[in-house]
Amino acid sequence: GVPDTALHDALRRTSPAGATGSRATPASATTTPAPAPASVTERLGNRLLALLVRHGSSASDLWKTFSDESFATVAQRELYTILRSRYAEEQKGVGSDQLPDRFRGYVERLEMFADQEFAELETQSIAEEIARCSTALRRSWITTALEQLAARLRDTERESRDVRASDEDLVSLERAFQSLTNELSSLRA
Numbered sequence: 001g002v003p004d005t006a007l008h009d010a011l012r013r014t015s016p017a018g019a020t021g022s023r024a025t026p027a028s029a030t031t032t033p034a035p036a037p038a039s040v041t042e043r044l045g046n047r048l049l050a051l052l053v054r055h056g057s058s059a060s061d062l063w064k065t066f067s068d069e070s071f072a073t074v075a076q077r078e079l080y081t082i083l084r085s086r087y088a089e090e091q092k093g094v095g096s097d098q099l100p101d102r103f104r105g106y107v108e109r110l111e112m113f114a115d116q117e118f119a120e121l122e123t124q125s126i127a128e129e130i131a132r133c134s135t136a137l138r139r140s141w142i143t144t145a146l147e148q149l150a151a152r153l154r155d156t157e158r159e160s161r162d163v164r165a166s167d168e169d170l171v172s173l174e175r176a177f178q179s180l181t182n183e184l185s186s187l188r189a
Contacts, residue, residue, distance in 0.1 A: 041144060042072035044137040046110065047117075049079055051130050053107055054114035056087045058127045063087055066134055070141040079103055135187055142184045149177045 038046075052059055063084050068077040082099060099107055121129060153173050 039072055039140075039144075041070070041137065041140040042076070044133060044140055045071040045073070045076040046113075048130070048133045048137055049076060049083075050110040050114040051118065051126065051133060052080070052083050053110045054118065055126045055130065056083060058123060059087075059130045062130060062134055066138075070134075070138045072141075075103075075106065079106070139184060139187050142180050142187070146177065146180050146184070149173060149180065153177065 052062075056063075068080045068084075071077045071080055079099075082103070086098070118126060118129065153170070156169050156173060
C-alpha cells in the first residue's frame with residue numbers, strides 16, 4: 001500500500017484551511033516551508049477516516065462509542081463528527097460530493113487512499129481493521145495525553161512548593177492521570 005507518511009503529506013496539503021490544529025508558520029519570501037511531520041496520532045486518524053469514508057457501514061459499533069477527542073486535528077474531529085451524523089441519519093456511504101466544500105479535497109484524498117490500501121479486504125476484515133485502527137488511535141491519543149498530564153503534574157508540584165498551588169489542582173490532575181492510565185491498560189488487554 002501507500003506509506004502512511006505519503007498519505008499524510010497529501011492529506012495535509014488538502015486539509016481544510018485553518019483546520020489542521022497546528023500553529024501557523026509564516027512563509028519565507030524565497031522558500032515554502034515543508035509541512036511539519038505528522039504525529040502518529042494524526043496518521044492513525046487519517047487512516048481511520050479513510051476507512052470510515054469508504055466503509056462506514058462496517059463501523060456500526062464505532063459510531064456509537066468512539067469519541068472525536070482522539071483525533072489530532074480540528075479537521076479530523078470535524079470530519080468524523082460529520083460522518084458519524086450522516087451515517088446515523090442515512091446508514092449509507094457519504095461521498096466527497098455530499099460534504100461541505102472545505103472538506104472535498106481532503107475526503108477525495110482519503111477515498112483514493114482507501115481504494116488503494118483496503119481494496120483487497122473482505123467486509124469482515126474491514127470491520128476488524130476499523131476496530132484495530134480505532135484502538136490504536138485511542139491508545140496513541142491517551143499516551144500523548146498522559147505525557148502532557150505528567151508534565152502538568154510536575155509543574156503543579158513545583159508550583160506547590162513555591163507558591164502553595166491548590167491541593168485540589170494536584171488531586172484533579174492525579175485523578176485524570178489515573179483514569180487515562182486505567183483506560184490505556186484496558187485497551188492493551
